[in-house]
Amino acid sequence: MALQYDIVIVGGGGAGLRAAIAIGETNPKLKIALVSKVFPMRSHTVAAEGGAAAVIKDNDSFNDHCLDTIGGGEWMCDQDAVELFVNEAPKELIQMEHWGCPWSRELDGTVAVRPFGGMKIERTWFAADKTGFHLLHTLFQTSLKYNNVIRHDEWFATKILVENGRCQGVTAIEMRSGIMKVIAAKSVIMCTGGAGRVFPFTTNGAIKTGDGMAMAYRAGIPLKDMEFIQYHPTGLPGTGILITEAARGEGGILVNKEGYRYLQDYDLGMPLDIEDPKHPVNKSMELGPRDRLSQAFIKEREKEKTITGPFGDVVHLDIRHLGKKKIDKKLPFVRELTKNYIGIDPVYEPIPVRPVVHYMMGGIDTTIDCRTILPGLFAAGECACVSINGANRLGSNSLTEILVYGARAGNAAAVFANEHSEINLEALEKQGADEYKRITRDFLQKDGGSERIATLRKEIHQVMEQSVGIFRSESGLKEACNKIEELKDRFSSILIEDKSLNFNTELTSALELENMIDVAESIIFSALSRRESRGSHQRTDFLNRDDENFLRHSLAYRTETESRIEYQDVAITKWPPGERVYGKEE
Amino acid sequence: MATRRTCLWKRGVKVSETFEMEIFRYYPDKDNEPFIKSYEVPFRDDWVVLDAINYIKDEIDGTLSYRWSCRMGVCGSCGMMVNSVPKLTCSAFLKDYPSRKIRVEPLQGFPVERDLIFDMDDFMNKLTEVKPYLLRKEGEEKPLEEGEYLQSPAELAHYKQYTLCINCMLCYAACPIYALDSNFVGPAAIALAQRYNLDSRDQGRNQRQEVIASHEGIWECTFVGECSVVCPKDVDPAAAIQRAKVSSTLDWFKEKMIPRSKG
Amino acid sequence: MTTYRKPVSNTWWLESKPYFLFVIREFTSLFVAGYCLFLLLFIAKAGDSQEAYATLILSLKSPTSMVFHLISFTFILYHAITWFNLTPKIMVFHLGEERIPNALIAGAVYLSWGVVSLIISWLILGS
Structure with a gap:
């Protein structure tokens, strides 16, 4: 029997929880299902470290936050979405404060802010360097207040159900029992996060396999700007564990093997002495944007100026001059992580770091109201592309984004649910039965099969790192297209040893792999079509930005064999495309 | 070093x-x-x-x-x-x-x-019971337009340690009391209640006391202390529980000795 | 769905050192309580006739009594140390943002213990 709700939210991270609370507050009569493949507090919002941006201090302005964001995104951001985001941001972060988020404070008791990469004015609110953790737990704990939010923890959503041209629910496997359920609803919100796990070296947790993106893609909804993949410049070698940008916001520096602050060679300004009270200078050197810093690393490696180590080449992030007291107060997690995972205490030694896949600017194409082209389906957070992040997201915008657009998606979905009551249960159950048949036929009852999940996953990783890394080329991308075809083909003979029902994580791994292949396909085809270099998308065969042809969002549609790429104009309201300026007067 | x-x-x-x-x-x-x-x-x-x-x-x-x-x-x-x-x-x-x-x-x-x-359901239910969210008295909620509640770094330091719980359940696994009697509210849930009780912005301690100060709450704990030993985030739930015992005892004394103080 | 619950064995407290120490501490409460009873009894008897009191004092010097006192003393010491070490965790003081170190508070407790013990010893032995 189908479960019936007014609204289903898929994904229990920051965006999903914020959406649930928004509906809980404004529409206490609507019954909400929060479906997540993990317990909400395990969601990857938990790992965000540095902070969340919003204009609150007197020296700051909405205009500056907009311009930093738009320039940082190399004019690929929809400016109406950015304006809305910037205007709503302070309210959302104050709301988090009222819900108990332990923001770090100034002596007078007001919320403290810190500088972050690519931001002209310091405007990043932070809770030490565990901001995502505190936001997620505050949201999760607050969500427990609302009786109309019914959680389905550890339910794995597999398919968006479309009936009569409208999204009317999802199918999901209750992992505990292995039973597939139809969850019918008048509107559905996707908040499933990104897909960093299609890459081998990523800050993302194991759960970030692009499930929502792939489900939407298979339902005929376009994925927007998928070629824009953010590499964070400072990940720990080996594990890819994130060392927050806040380390540089607090004054940390990046040096090559000669101890030289190499960023000055990459049009990011000139360094001030670390003892200079004006260091670090906003929007300059170590506080440049992530795309440019990660690209600088690759160039530095080509010059053989990086340091060779057992887990690949690195540069040094040096925060020793901050001193133990400041490190323990403002960057305790950095110290904990480096001590635990590489045996280095940053109070006494520089931290080895290298660029690491961190965030997907692209995602499910939505309007400013979080609507997708499928009526009744909404999306928010990293899985969506609204788009405020353009070709390169600025650090500390994503935590704010999940709040602003999470709440907005919740409200929009509530309005839609109130206006559309009819649900075709019979048809949905039929679709559910078909989906169940597909899962049993292709996985649970399938005999034979020879391809190990881990083998295919490794091969995706290889092809993604080689072809859609920091620098890309036509030939590499074309090879990748063929490889994806091959992997799709081989996926049909996947080996599933576990035929049982209860917590069959081999089955869910296979479903995640299927999602990863689809997302990888959309990334590769989008990257192949964008014949220019912009933000995080750098082509070695098209070195320049081409506003005439490519100041447009790419939309990847699923076809039988590959992605069909279409383009959509970027919304420009007040800020005409210009040069990105770092380390000098704008 | x-x-x-x-x-x-x-x-x-x-x-x-x-x-x-x-x-x-x-x-x-x-x-x-x-x-x-x-x-x-x-x-x-x-x-x-x-x-x-x-x-x-x-x-x-x-x-x-x-x-x-x-x-x-x-x-x-x-x-x-x-x-x-x-x-x-x-x-x-x-x-x-x-x-x-x-x-x-x-x-x-x-x-x-x-x-x-x-199976983690038991913990999820207990977490809900201890009301782990900021509670304000009626009419004392600050409108969003008026900005944040002020909280000094010193006030933040009073409860910060107890915000660091990642709900990993190691403390429950280390607790022989919980193994013997799963009615015990348990270390992490009590530490989280204490986190809000000690937050200068919160006014909901009385609402949490019913569960916290019950027999299944803090008084079930006999201070084995292993919960704090295994905690990967140094939350020290054992200390949180003992502190709650002291304040609940003081409550009791106040109520008995100064009957009017309650009103 | 069926779940598996590992039965708790009767000897669970022998399986790890901290559990063992905890159970011993619980067990020793009997002696602590016993000694309290003894003290109450002692105070009650103190008001009795000179002879009865003398007999009581004499009986305290018996080997059984000495052994009981020695054991009780050890166990009370164990309890005292447990709670003294716990004190700084319960009595949390902040000086601004900085928490007053545990060692300082525990140290103060031990110091006062020492001073009080000295005064009492002086009162008893010195006078």
Whole structure:
């Protein structure tokens, strides 16, 4: 029997929880299902470290936050979405404060802010360097207040159900029992996060396999700007564990093997002495944007100026001059992580770091109201592309984004649910039965099969790192297209040893792999079509930005064999495309 | 200078032979009894226990089920018993088990659902019961337009430690009281209630007391103290519980000695 | 769905050192309580006739009594140390943002213990 709700939210991270609370507050009569493949507090919002941006201090302005964001995104951001985001941001972060988020404070008791990469004015609110953790737990704990939010923890959503041209629910496997359920609803919100796990070296947790993106893609909804993949410049070698940008916001520096602050060679300004009270200078050197810093690393490696180590080449992030007291107060997690995972205490030694896949600017194409082209389906957070992040997201915008657009998606979905009551249960159950048949036929009852999940996953990783890394080329991308075809083909003979029902994580791994292949396909085809270099998308065969042809969002549609790429104009309201300026007067 | 791990980064990775890893297995739909299965796994000194378990799942036996995600000690998914001690397996390095005997079991004290996966429903319900959210008295909520509640760094320091709980459940697994009587509200849930009680912005302590000061709450605790020993985030739930005992006792005295103080 | 619950064995407290120490501490409460009873009894008897009091004092010097006192003393010491070490965790003081170190508070407790013991010893032995 189908479960019936007014609204289903898929994904229990920051965006999903914020959406649930928004509906809980404004529409206490609507019954909400929060479906997540993990317990909400395990969601990857938990790992965000540095902070969340919003204009609150007197020296700051909405205009500056907009311009930093738009320039940082190399004019690929929809400016109406950015304006809305910037205007709503302070309210959302104050709301988090009222819900108990332990923001770090100034002596007078007001919320403290810190500088972050690519931001002209310091405007990043932070809770030490565990901001995502505190936001997620505050949201999760607050969500427990609302009786109309019914959680389905550890339910794995597999398919968006479309009936009569409208999204009317999802199918999901209750992992505990292995039973597939139809969850019918008048509107559905996707908040499933990104897909960093299609890459081998990523800050993302194991759960970030692009499930929502792939489900939407298979339902005929376009994925927007998928070629824009953010590499964070400072990940720990080996594990890819994130060392927050806040380390540089607090004054940390990046040096090559000669101890030289190499960023000055990459049009990011000139360094001030670390003892200079004006260091670090906003929007300059170590506080440049992530795309440019990660690209600088690759160039530095080509010059053989990086340091060779057992887990690949690195540069040094040096925060020793901050001193133990400041490190323990403002960057305790950095110290904990480096001590635990590489045996280095940053109070006494520089931290080895290298660029690491961190965030997907692209995602499910939505309007400013979080609507997708499928009526009744909404999306928010990293899985969506609204788009405020353009070709390169600025650090500390994503935590704010999940709040602003999470709440907005919740409200929009509530309005839609109130206006559309009819649900075709019979048809949905039929679709559910078909989906169940597909899962049993292709996985649970399938005999034979020879391809190990881990083998295919490794091969995706290889092809993604080689072809859609920091620098890309036509030939590499074309090879990748063929490889994806091959992997799709081989996926049909996947080996599933576990035929049982209860917590069959081999089955869910296979479903995640299927999602990863689809997302990888959309990334590769989008990257192949964008014949220019912009933000995080750098082509070695098209070195320049081409506003005439490519100041447009790419939309990847699923076809039988590959992605069909279409383009959509970027919304420009007040800020005409210009040069990105770092380390000098704008 | 603080004690530090041997610096992996500088020394490079040592891979030496293999070792036998014993894993607890349980299929609820096939057998009633769990069993231990051994796997041969490379002994890499840059690996944590979770890496070895992932190796088994990827390369040897796809049927093994367990929870994990962030592999950086913050999502709280991968808690397991490693040689009978509750550990986050993403932070337990193989090289810290030089005897090369490692047995992994699900966190103890909980019903096991499958292999290394235990039932967490009980904790989720208890968490809801202790009202772990900011409560203000009616009419004392500050409108959003008026900005944040002011809170000095000193006031923040009063409760900060108790905000660091990642709900990994190691403290419950370490608590013999919880194993003997699962009605006990337990360390993490009480520490979280205490987190809000000590927050200068909160006014909801009275609403939490009913559950916290009950027999199943703080008074069930007999101060074994192991919850704080195994806590990977130094939350010190044992101290949170003992502090709650002191303030509840003071409440009682106030009520008995100064009857009017209640009103 | 069926779940498996590992039965708690009767010897669970022998399986780890901290559990063992905890159970011993619980067990020793009997002696602590016993000694309290003894003290109450002693105070009650103190008001009795000179002879009865003398007999009581004499009986206290018996080997059984000495052994009982020695054991009780050890166990009370164990309790005292447990709670003294716990004190700084319960009595949390902040000086601004900085928490007053545990060692300082515990140290103060031990110091006062020492001073009080000295005064009492002086009162008893010195006078």
